[in-house]
Amino acid sequence: MEVRVLRYFIEVVQERNISNAAKRLHISQPTLSRQLMDLEKELGITLFERGHRQIKLTQEGYYLYERAQEITGLVDKTETDLQSQKIISGTLEIGAGESTAIQPVMTVIGTLLKEYPDIKINLVSGDSDLIYQRLNNGTLDFGIIMGPEKLLNYHSISLPQKNIWGILVRKDQPIAEKEKITPQDLIGLPLLTSAQSKQQDVFRSWAGSLIDQFNFIGQYNLIFYARLLVETGACVALTYQNLINITGTDLAFRPLTPTVTDQNNLIWNKNRQLSNVAQVFLNRLTEVQ
Template sequence: MPEIIVYILASFYNEVVQERNISNAAKRLHISQPTLSRQLMDLEEKLGATLFERGHRQIKLTQEGYYLYVRAQEITGLVDKTETDLQSQNVISGTLDIGAGESTAIQPVMTVIGDIIKKYPDVKINLVSGDSDLIYQRLNNGTLDFGIIIGPEKLLNYHSVSLPQNNIWGILVRKDQLIAEKEKITPQDLIGLPILTSAQSKQQDVFRSWAGSLIDQFNFIGQYNLIFNARLLVETGACVALTYQNLINITGTDLAFRPLTPTVTDQNNLIWNKNRQLSNVAQVFLNRLKEVQ
């Protein structure tokens, strides 16, 4: 299928999914509803998969449809980014795409971005929050310029710059719980407590070297991707959450943060694909970041 046709179909498909209504999507695309319906049916026939569950007023994605939607977003995002980068080779403009997990330790990166925005008003910023799997995927498919990876990761296939500030692990806990009376938390303190931890740190097993064999006595009741939602559960008193220091503002709340001892930290690394040329604005960002390191 020619590349331009793929892009057009991906654009149409994204519009339909966002509108959840073929008629509304057709109006936004400035084509007739029968034409758009026929294109979608042709796409389903070509792929040999049902993409939508069609209702009276709205349509809903099937599992196959959702998978295609994710890929369609990548296609249109990559084409749009390529076009913008090509048009901005002689000036500092375009979009800087950066993906990162949640961490206050990436503040130096945001300071540099802020300086660039002030100096180059034509620059746009796209910040993508996600775990390392998402960041690697988007770096590899070209929809991110840079990613910030937290914790121990294999970076052989990427250029990297270590950021100066580390992340400090501890627990988020209600102030009225007994463990909150401790200034620092040892592995023994967590035995038997219901614990939430981040999905990524659970995969990396970051706490095993800290807790040793005692970790087998920890009661991990679940995991989270975003600490804000986990914080709401901690506020009920049902559990504590392993998280980074200063990740959320707990001033004036019933919550407290207590660091682990011995101290457990994660490093932050800015990475970018070795096999992709940086745009002008991405190179300006990288040069500026190295200057302030």
């Protein structure tokens, strides 16, 4: 399974058409078709459901597409890192969840981008499972994890700011009249939260046994989509303060009481050597801590 062929495969998936992909790759359509058929034969699977105009991935095709993006991304990053050892260049790969508390990290990155024009930045949004996975496979240099996590396999730095928990709610909802929210206030309300926050001990400690009386109607990954549902009045969302700008909207944020906060930790893999650009970033962040 050659990386070159995986790049061909990715291009075909993104174009959804072999002819268009062949033009973009500057190869003939028969050559591209043959390369894909050889890949299917090598793997012993069918990657596409071929139609007259567009192709559709099989289940195995979807799996390979996801892995092919990781593989080619890692190859590109490795080549860039090896070619840029003598100068401060390359791509800094950082993954994080949603939090305004990571602004100090962005400030350092902004300074580096101005100081070293050859540096590029790739910001990946995701939950802790995604961040751990990509740190382990080498496609991320750093991750920013929110809340209490077991970090034995990672180096870590605690960032200064913390996240404040509360609810996002429509202003015309009765609970919005309260300045702060107690566990009792949430009993019976339709709640939207992230899978991580529901499982975290810090949140369960706040709610105590009352958490068993909470009506969790669903989960979200990004607060943007949760916000749209909250705006309908169908639920309230447990979230961090200041993740979205609600000025001039029908929404309000109400903090939990007693106050519930989450620590932010910058982490990186103990078993992987940092690229020069990643090391420069880490040194600069440590200086301003």
